Amino acid sequence: MPTPSELPPLCESDVDPDPIRQFRTWFEAAAGAGIDQPEAAALATADADGAPSVRMVLVKGVDERGFTFFTNYASRKGRELQVNPRAALAFYWGPLGRQVRVSGPVARTSREESVAYARSRPRGSQLSALASPQSEVIGSREQLELRVAELDASLGDELPVHESWGGFVLAPTAVELWQQRPDRLHDRLLYTRADGGWRIDRLAP
Numbered sequence: 001m002p003t004p005s006e007l008p009p010l011c012e013s014d015v016d017p018d019p020i021r022q023f024r025t026w027f028e029a030a031a032g033a034g035i036d037q038p039e040a041a042a043l044a045t046a047d048a049d050g051a052p053s054v055r056m057v058l059v060k061g062v063d064e065r066g067f068t069f070f071t072n073y074a075s076r077k078g079r080e081l082q083v084n085p086r087a088a089l090a091f092y093w094g095p096l097g098r099q100v101r102v103s104g105p106v107a108r109t110s111r112e113e114s115v116a117y118a119r120s121r122p123r124g125s126q127l128s129a130l131a132s133p134q135s136e137v138i139g140s141r142e143q144l145e146l147r148v149a150e151l152d153a154s155l156g157d158e159l160p161v162h163e164s165w166g167g168f169v170l171a172p173t174a175v176e177l178w179q180q181r182p183d184r185l186h187d188r189l190l191y192t193r194a195d196g197g198w199r200i201d202r203l204a205p
Contacts, residue, residue: 018198040091099178119158
């Protein structure tokens with residue numbers, strides 16, 4: 001695998017005119033390079049007063065709609081996205097010297113899509129999602145473990161999916177590609193919506 005300094009400069013003529021397709025190309029390169037959880041991204045949200053918060057999430061789908069992740073709608077990020085439905089994602093693939101920044105409005109996935117994803121997860125993960133009042137103060141870890149055990153014993157093979165569990169799709173209005181270069185002369189290409197398509201501008205590092 002080439003080091004970041006061995007990669008050629010990132011030129012406008014070398015990237016796909018569609019940022020979703022370009023993201024997939026870079027994502028596949030990150031996965032092929034053996035990077036652990038290349039789908040991990042920092043998700044930034046803000047509350048109604050504009051106070052920001054950020055945390056890592058796993059982006060579970062990227063298609064023509066945008067970038068999809070799942071959470072408890074009653075969690076802090078869920079509540080913030082309800083009152084301020086805009087967000088930003090940042091992917092960082094250190095061994096390749098690359099990052100991608102994405103921003104735009106968010107919308108909830110359909111109930112059907114949320115349930116289908118929830119039921120694709122391991123049983124333990126489904127039980128934890130049912131047991132955890134995400135982002136709320138709890139008394140102890142033992143309290144959570146006891147609740148998981150109770151649910152496991154009382155529920156059948158197909159677990160219910162709580163109404164508060166579901167996904168969000170971030171529909172990008174801006175996507176930035178960043179590639180590390182020697183002497184801090186990094187390449188930055190910014191896609192923004194323009195005339196029904198995408199405009200690509202180079203930013204100074």
